[in-house]
Amino acid sequence: MTGRVEGLPEGDGRFDAGLAVRREVMGDDFVDRALTRDLGTDSEAIQRHITETVWGSVWTRDGLSRRDRSLLNLGMLTALRADSELRGHVRGALRNGLSREEITEAIIHTSGYCGAPAALAAMRVVQEVLTEDLGPKTD
Structure with a gap:
């Protein structure tokens, strides 16, 4: 559709x-x-x-790229512990040009501001999506 x-x-x-x-x-x-x-x-x-x-x-506003908006969303959704929305936005972040490493670093960065439980929960979602979409990490 x-x-x-x-x-x-x-x-x-x-x-x-x-x-x-x-x-x-x-x-x-x-x-x-x-x-x-x-x-x-x-x-x-x-x-x-x-x-x-x-x-x-x-999302249609000037001022931030889609890539930047995706990066912000990863942090905000982690803070909110919105795991089901995070899953879709990890894929969106990949479409908007963020790398596997940048997505992982974004979640690590949230641990200092949102706390370890939120970052760990987010990383579980991120890992599932990255493995499903990009395959296992090779390096």
């Missing part, structure tokens, strides 16, 4: 802009699952809101 998502209403263009960025960063499969899982439910409105405001108004 690409482009418009059937069942989600048209708006002022932020949804379409956000949907395009969201797909580029997170991948079609991730976005399709997020949007179609909530169609016809009370949760559909939050998916539209996130696509319009986070992806269509924040």
Whole structure:
């Protein structure tokens, strides 16, 4: 599924802009699952809101590259212990040009500010995604 998502209403263009960025960063499969899982439910409105405001108004701003936004997200999601969101954003960080080493260093860096439990939980998620997407570390 690409482009418009059937069942989600048209708006002022932020949804379409956000949907395009969201797909580029997170991948079609991730976005399709997020949007179609909530169609016809009370949760559909939050998916539209996130696509319009986070992806269509924040991620489309000048001032920070997508790479920088991904790096920030890794730290914030670690601090929040938002493991399920972190998984998708590790893949987004890879798409946005962060290396395996940079992602690992970002999580290590969070340990000094967010605490070891949050960093360890995040690293478990990061390790799963890196191994799934890039294979085992070879050096």
